[in-house]
Amino acid sequence: MGAIIRSFKSVVTRRINIMRNTPGAPVWQRNYYEHIIRTDRALNAIRRYIADNPRRWHLDRKNIHRIGDDPLAQEIWDMLQQDDDRHNSGNAP
Numbered sequence: 724m725g726a727i728i729r730s731f732k733s734v735v736t737r738r739i740n741i742m743r744n745t746p747g748a749p750v751w752q753r754n755y756y757e758h759i760i761r762t763d764r765a766l767n768a769i770r771r772y773i774a775d776n777p778r779r780w781h782l783d784r785k786n787i788h789r790i791g792d793d794p795l796a797q798e799i800w801d802m803l804q805q806d807d808d809r810h811n812s813g814n815a816p
Contacts, residue, residue: 724757732750732751735750736749736750736751752785758803761806761807761810762806764802764806765802765803765806768798768799768802768803769799769803771795771799772795772796772799775795779793779795779796782796
């Protein structure tokens with residue numbers, strides 16, 4: 724999967740930089756987050772996070788002007804960790 728993502732990002736970066744006449748300029752964030760979605764609860768929480776994400780830019784840790792922590796992001800992260808812990812302990816539904 725990593726090789727596919729790297730190839731895609733490389734091709735897209737070259738094309739964007741040709742269009743913008745910005746050779747070598749970075750286009751992508753440094754890493755991406757990968758997580759196995761194990762439950763409907765996790766899937767719905769991630770969907771909510773994605774849908775609400777633009778409205779929460781003022782709380783994003785990457786925003787140098789953020790005004791505070793993002794409680795929704797923390798809530799979802801904690802829930803995903805709980806699901807993983809349950810799965811890894813053999814208590815998954």
